[in-house]
Amino acid sequence: MESFGVPPAPVAAPEKRKKPLDLKDPVPAAAAAAANGGGATKASPAAKWAEKKKLVGGDAGYVLEDVPHLTDYLPQLPTYPNPLQDNPAYSVVKQYFVNPDDTVTQKIVVHKTSARGTHFRRAGPRQRVYFQPDEVNAAIVTCGGLCPGLNTVIRELVCGLYDMYGVTSVVGIEGGYKGFYSKNTVALTPRSVNGIHKRGGTVLGTSRGGHDTAKIVDCLQDRGINQVYIIGGDGTQKGASVIYEEVRRRGLKCAVVGVPKTIDNDIAVIDKSFGFDTAVEEAQRAINAAHVEAESAENGIGVVKLMGRNSGFIAMYATLASRDVDCCLIPESPFYLEGKGGLLEFVERRLKDNGHMVIVVAEGAGQDLIAKSMNSVDTQDASGNKLLLDVGLWLSQKIKDHFKKKPRFPITLKYIDPTYMIRAVSSNASDNVYCTLLAHSALHGAMAGYTGFIVAPVNGRHAYIPFYRITEKQNKVVITDRMWARVLCSTNQPCFLSHEDVENMKHDDDEHHLHNTLLLDSPENSSK
Numbered sequence: 185m186e187s188f189g190v191p192p193a194p195v196a197a198p199e200k201r202k203k204p205l206d207l208k209d210p211v212p213a214a215a216a217a218a219a220n221g222g223g224a225t226k227a228s229p230a231a232k233w234a235e236k237k238k239l240v241g242g243d244a245g246y247v248l249e250d251v252p253h254l255t256d257y258l259p260q261l262p263t264y265p266n267p268l269q270d271n272p273a274y275s276v277v278k279q280y281f282v283n284p285d286d287t288v289t290q291k292i293v294v295h296k297t298s299a300r301g302t303h304f305r306r307a308g309p310r311q312r313v314y315f316q317p318d319e320v321n322a323a324i325v326t327c328g329g330l331c332p333g334l335n336t337v338i339r340e341l342v343c344g345l346y347d348m349y350g351v352t353s354v355v356g357i358e359g360g361y362k363g364f365y366s367k368n369t370v371a372l373t374p375r376s377v378n379g380i381h382k383r384g385g386t387v388l389g390t391s392r393g394g395h396d397t398a399k400i401v402d403c404l405q406d407r408g409i410n411q412v413y414i415i416g417g418d419g420t421q422k423g424a425s426v427i428y429e430e431v432r433r434r435g436l437k438c439a440v441v442g443v444p445k446t447i448d449n450d451i452a453v454i455d456k457s458f459g460f461d462t463a464v465e466e467a468q469r470a471i472n473a474a475h476v477e478a479e480s481a482e483n484g485i486g487v488v489k490l491m492g493r494n495s496g497f498i499a500m501y502a503t504l505a506s507r508d509v510d511c512c513l514i515p516e517s518p519f520y521l522e523g524k525g526g527l528l529e530f531v532e533r534r535l536k537d538n539g540h541m542v543i544v545v546a547e548g549a550g551q552d553l554i555a556k557s558m559n560s561v562d563t564q565d566a567s568g569n570k571l572l573l574d575v576g577l578w579l580s581q582k583i584k585d586h587f588k589k590k591p592r593f594p595i596t597l598k599y600i601d602p603t604y605m606i607r608a609v610s611s612n613a614s615d616n617v618y619c620t621l622l623a624h625s626a627l628h629g630a631m632a633g634y635t636g637f638i639v640a641p642v643n644g645r646h647a648y649i650p651f652y653r654i655t656e657k658q659n660k661v662v663i664t665d666r667m668w669a670r671v672l673c674s675t676n677q678p679c680f681l682s683h684e685d686v687e688n689m690k691h692d693d694d695e696h697h698l699h700n701t702l703l704l705d706s707p708e709n710s711s712k
């Protein structure tokens with residue numbers, strides 16, 4: 185493996201390779217710290233964090249939150265013309281390469297007086313690359329839970345590297361992070377991956393736990409891997425971030441690239457994660473079944489539990505798409521069962537009015553209520569994620585118990601748990617296209633020497649986003665936004681909040697908004 189043994193340069197060093205035409209100098213760390221919450225001292229985590237940022241300021245509050253480049257710590261790296269310019273498929277493309285100054289804005293709704301705010305580097309092929317085709321040894325790994333589209337991303341990374349850049353050495357790491365140090369690699373060629381996009385799961389296998397940074401980077405070094413594509417969710421990208429730090433500390437020429445995966449759509453900043461659309465579509469089948477069962481019985485109730493550990497996006501979108509749902513419960517919106525305005529009162533009323541009803545519940549909803557009533561012990565999976573109690577079963581039992589006390593009000597309740605069925609399927613057409621673009625954006629970035637980033641669309645344009653931006657917080661449904669109001673409108677369910685709760689939430693959101701404004705972020709991305 186090529187290692188120049190160059191000691192790491194200060195992270196906030198200005199980009200030596202080229203200077204964007206119309207951008208001012210990097211924002212000093214102190215200013216970044218102020219933007220990061222105001223008044224942070226040097227020793228605070230916010231200041232440390234700010235020092236790591238590669239910020240470039242411009243006019244009218246423009247900030248580019250740039251991603252690292254191999255030349256930040258290996259300044260002497262040679263560059264080469266991009267082989268894409270000789271690719272017949274691209275010969276009719278008007279503009280082959282992305283303009284080096286192109287950036288993607290995070291804030292899309294603006295006013296006359298708005299600051300221009302945070303921007304990310306636009307993804308896409310660059311005029312110069314930092315790898316020769318025969319020099320590349322790429323590795324691909326999938327980590328965390330399954331998600332429709334994993335195989336498509338793998339396929340398109342392999343085919344893109346071969347077909348667009350003439351790379352001929354791509355390996356797969358089997359079984360997630362632990363596969364780096366406990367298994368042999370598997371060779372991936374366009375032939376071996378042809379057709380895998382039609383299958384659910386991941387041909388490479390996946391796992392939770394087992395992240396050992398030193399062992400993983402030893403493996404990269406020993407095997408001479410100089411591009412690593414890490415496909416996974418928030419946990420995986422936290423792991424990818426520390427792999428990048430270690431690669432950089434060791435001065436290795438190895439691009440570390442994250443492709444965000446999460447069926448829960450809980451990754452911040454990005455428009456949407458791949459596989460989410462497929463999961464929502466698949467969830468419709470369960471909701472339809474629940475509706476048919478409920479409609480066909482006297483006081484029929486269908487309860488459907490959908491994935492969503494901390495974020496209720498699948499439940500929210502599946503509810504809006506279906507229109508057959510009478511009540512949608514998500515982790516972000518607390519609810520209660522008994523008494524006036526409670527869920528049981530609502531169920532009774534809806535049954536009296538309509539004769540049947542469908543409840544969609546995200547798996548992370550109501551966990552505090554269940555814990556209170558069950559004396560549960562906190563347990564975690566191998567990655568440290570909290571193991572949830574089964575809200576679907578608990579809720580079904582609570583409803584049954586309630587109506588048992590009312591013999592003149594017989595109900596029929598069917599509980600449907602399609603949990604793994606919505607994520608074990610292959611990706612639908614639009615997710616397949618999305619996965620292809622993600623893979624291409626990822627490999628263009630690596631070939632161009634960028635590292636320490638994830639790739640994803642922001643307001644419809646693919647961008648390179650530094651790891652810290654997506655690992656610092658999760659994307660959640662904001663229940664004070666209009667999207668959740670649309671759900672409440674479509675179901676006519678109670679919002680379960682007192683006037684005081686609503687005021688407090690609005691206040692919290694104002695503070696959140698203020699914080700984001702200081703960060704030059706836009707809160708409107710939070711509940712996409």
Ligand SMILES: Nc1ncnc2c1ncn2[C@@H]1O[C@H](COP(=O)(O)OP(=O)(O)O)[C@@H](O)[C@H]1O
Binds near residue numbers: 328393417421567
């Ligand atoms: N904070 C962390 N630092 C390093 N590795 C992590 C961290 N959190 C999770 N991981 C690793 O990332 C992988 C996937 O994490 P997990 O939370 O299971 O799924 P996901 O990436 O889908 O969120 C696991 O192998 C786990 O060990």
Ligand SMILES: O=P(O)(O)OC[C@H]1O[C@](O)(COP(=O)(O)O)[C@@H](O)[C@@H]1O
Binds near residue numbers: 419491547
């Ligand atoms: O049973 P598993 O494999 O741990 O997966 C269950 C969890 O995976 C998820 O689908 C998503 O988790 P990740 O995105 O972290 O992989 C959760 O909604 C769900 O709780």
Ligand SMILES: [Mg+2]
Binds near residue numbers: 328417419446
């Ligand atoms: Mg996760």
